[in-house]
Amino acid sequence: MPSHAVLTVDQKRAAEKAAMDGGISEWELMQRAGEGAADWVARMAGGRSVCVLCGPGNNGGDGYVIAESLRKRGLAVSVVAPKEPGSETSRNAREYYEGEVSDGALPEACVYVDCLFGYGLSRKVEGDFACLLAGLRDASGFKIAIDVPSSIVSDTGELLGPEVGYDLTLALGAWKRAHVMMPAIARMGVKRLVDIGIELPDHAPRMSLPPRLMPPAADAHKYRRGLLAIVAGEMLGAPLLSAEAAMRSGAGYVKLLSEHSHPDAPAELVIDGAPLPAALEDTRIGAVLVGPGLGRREESREKLAAALSARKPAVLDADALHLLDPSLLENADRSMIAVTSHEGELAALCETFEVRGADKIARAQELHAATGMTVLAKGPDSVLAGAEGLRFFTRGSSWLSAAGTGDVLAGIAASRLAVHGEPQRALEEAVWLHHEAARLAGPAFTAGQLAHAVKPAMETYL
Numbered sequence: 001m002p003s004h005a006v007l008t009v010d011q012k013r014a015a016e017k018a019a020m021d022g023g024i025s026e027w028e029l030m031q032r033a034g035e036g037a038a039d040w041v042a043r044m045a046g047g048r049s050v051c052v053l054c055g056p057g058n059n060g061g062d063g064y065v066i067a068e069s070l071r072k073r074g075l076a077v078s079v080v081a082p083k084e085p086g087s088e089t090s091r092n093a094r095e096y097y098e099g100e101v102s103d104g105a106l107p108e109a110c111v112y113v114d115c116l117f118g119y120g121l122s123r124k125v126e127g128d129f130a131c132l133l134a135g136l137r138d139a140s141g142f143k144i145a146i147d148v149p150s151s152i153v154s155d156t157g158e159l160l161g162p163e164v165g166y167d168l169t170l171a172l173g174a175w176k177r178a179h180v181m182m183p184a185i186a187r188m189g190v191k192r193l194v195d196i197g198i199e200l201p202d203h204a205p206r207m208s209l210p211p212r213l214m215p216p217a218a219d220a221h222k223y224r225r226g227l228l229a230i231v232a233g234e235m236l237g238a239p240l241l242s243a244e245a246a247m248r249s250g251a252g253y254v255k256l257l258s259e260h261s262h263p264d265a266p267a268e269l270v271i272d273g274a275p276l277p278a279a280l281e282d283t284r285i286g287a288v289l290v291g292p293g294l295g296r297r298e299e300s301r302e303k304l305a306a307a308l309s310a311r312k313p314a315v316l317d318a319d320a321l322h323l324l325d326p327s328l329l330e331n332a333d334r335s336m337i338a339v340t341s342h343e344g345e346l347a348a349l350c351e352t353f354e355v356r357g358a359d360k361i362a363r364a365q366e367l368h369a370a371t372g373m374t375v376l377a378k379g380p381d382s383v384l385a386g387a388e389g390l391r392f393f394t395r396g397s398s399w400l401s402a403a404g405t406g407d408v409l410a411g412i413a414a415s416r417l418a419v420h421g422e423p424q425r426a427l428e429e430a431v432w433l434h435h436e437a438a439r440l441a442g443p444a445f446t447a448g449q450l451a452h453a454v455k456p457a458m459e460t461y462l
């Protein structure tokens with residue numbers, strides 16, 4: 001079973017070294033990587049011509065193995081290599097390839113396989129390499145990046161050369177950081193992992209796997225399934241969107257704690273107008289959601305303080321993330337708090353808690369370490385940082401970039417938290433359900449339509 005670990009280059013090199021110390025040669029690893037990638041390339045080519053671009057390192061070595069494998073399968077293959085191989089294993093691979101190699105311009109082909117640089121890219125791409133990548137950028141064939149796109153730094157996703165858009169990226173042996181970071185992932189097309197049979201560290205950050213949800217227990221009743229209390233604030237629409245999503249995400253009972261009247265609320269949603277501290281004393285409450293539509297006034301802060309001092313599992317979103325500060329957390333059970341922050345909210349939290357991570361991954365991780373809260377840094381490259389470690393998500397939907405979709409996500413997360421009381425699991429399930437609901441809702445949905453699509457999304461994971 002392939003590992004879903006997401007590694008830094010140092011970690012990947014260490015895993016390869018351990019495999020080699022265990023008796024597997026680098027050439028054997030390269031053959032596994034090249035053959036595994038060639039299976040994908042052959043499938044994509046479907047008999048059409050293939051051009052492989054080979055660089056001077058082991059990424060180039062993979063390219064020669066791929067080219068030879070395709071040649072043996074009877075495909076028309078051309079290889080372009082501006083520079084002779086530099087490492088011993090890539091020289092083996094060059095000798096292993098029995099076809100012609102040119103060092104000229106990019107030839108015409110239907111499928112291009114980019115093996116110029118992998119995780120060894122160490123500086124700006126210039127000269128012949130840059131010309132080839134610019135040619136690839138402008139070519140119209142199907143483009144496959146081997147391990148990582150050749151202009152992209154594996155640890156940071158930084159672009160050091162021509163910006164090529166690929167249709168498919170094949171990660172060899174393990175995912176790297178660039179495979180989960182924006183804007184790198186926007187250029188990679190579909191991403192697939194080629195297993196090369198090496199052991200990866202058990203506790204490394206990893207890709208999140210689709211959740212397995214359970215139907216309610218045979219003896220379930222509405223409270224045992226989870227009572228979610230949503231704290232309403234100044235804006236009436238946002239908590240209703242959260243409630244619409246929460247009622248479809250597994251909780252048995254969703255209540256809106258609000259002093260307002262809500263003529264637009266669905267009949268199933270119970271409105272509880274009791275003073276907030278008293279309403280939150282209900283011991284049956286499994287989770288609290290506070291933030292959507294909360295506002296940022298003094299009474300909003302008082303509501304947040306009341307919700308936190310109730311010490312129940314809680315999801316904090318939107319305005320709550322701008323109001324939150326260390327003093328509010330003093331009375332809270334931090335290990336039971338899940339936050340759903342977009343880029344701006346994450347930046348605000350980092351400022352409040354004096355977290356200065358260099359990128360989104362570091363900021364989420366350090367904010368978790370500094371506060372004890374489980375942090376979802378949401379976006380097209382969502383990162384989840386909690387007690388169980390870092391999780392990344394392979395799927396996303398650009399249609400989720402619409403107003404109100406964050407309220408839906410917070411509602412799903414809070415509902416899942418009310419069901420089982422585990423913040424990291426709740427956030428992980430919520431991201432998957434949110435993406436799946438977006439897929440099922442089709443293009444250009446409203447947040448309300450997205451909330452309704454959470455019900456069929458639940459079915460996907462049951």
Ligand SMILES: NC(=O)C1=CN([C@@H]2O[C@H](COP(=O)(O)OP(=O)(O)OC[C@H]3O[C@@H](n4cnc5c(N)ncnc54)[C@H](OP(=O)(O)O)[C@@H]3O)[C@@H](O)[C@H]2O)[C@@H](O)CC1
Nearest residue numbers: 016029030057058059117118119120121122123124125147
């Ligand atoms: N090890 C293993 O077990 C396995 C490894 N595998 C594969 O190996 C890949 C990593 O291989 P790698 O370490 O050889 O690095 P790679 O990405 O080929 O590049 C290094 C070469 O490029 C050069 N170079 C760098 N930047 C440059 C620039 N801007 N412009 C010009 N030159 C530049 C650099 O030259 P130098 O800096 O030394 O001058 C060096 O020659 C990995 O991604 C995977 O595909 C798989 O086969 C599985 C088993």
Ligand SMILES: [K+]
Nearest residue numbers: 114117146148
């Ligand atoms: K590459």
